[in-house]
Amino acid sequence: MSQSMKPSSPVSPLRRSFVVASTLATAGFVFGCGRQSPAAAAPAADPSKPVTLVEFSNDGKRLRSVTAPKVVKTEAEWRKRLSPDAFVVTRRDGTERAFTGSLLNVHDKGVFRCICCDTALFDSATKFESGTGWPSFWQPIAKENVREHEDRTFGMVRTAVNCARCDAHLGHVFDDGPKPTGLRYCMNSVALKFAKAA
Template structure:
């Protein structure tokens, strides 16, 4: 996969200010007040910046956190992780492996089969709904 790195100018032209703050500057959105936390629509959640697939709806579950939660990405190499020591906490930040967009964080308290909880900002995602033929 070849990375699609744009300049800040391109991201500011492509993204609204709130999406830019979250996806490009590592921000977060309010719990329970975001687009996909309670979404049940089948499909693939793509990166809002570069449109690479990240998570499939069949790995989404209600974690009670108020953000969309998934137990695994669509495959190896689609998301990357790095240590995050901001806000006086130790967490693992999740990024789009293709364009380095900030997605959210991953925690070791998820369901089987992975035991992981990818807690992802809706603003970093774009749901591509499955067509009737794919369901």
């Protein structure tokens, strides 16, 4: 039998598993929480206008409303301040891989704050297990502290979530969460830092 006439070898189960896993991982990025690759950042709010935020203690106690200036830095300043992964997610609308975030399994009492500017974003009391591979919350700690906007990447219409004070991309919000809100704020661990209650 000539070389060209030999039957082709079957696809190995290992290779098939790799292809399936790669496809599922890509779908998870797009449909689970955010984007697979960095993209241009969402339009930022006017940096000359101060923002009204609500300050919280690390045990989730509401302290006061404040008017604060926007946190604005150059790309070089953000790169110096953030890890490479945090920079890609927060400043370039990237997404960490599912089930890899350091805050996924954090269940202590405390507050999840913006990695870029320390603004309180989520209370641990609203965190739940969504099974998506990203930290999920059924509401932000205060609506004033986040900014939501339309995201039309990948041919879909989704709602992206940013920090109101520094415009850091945090993740997306979906309408398949638990009661009482029915929302799932699907966040990236690298966009947050956890402040444990005293």
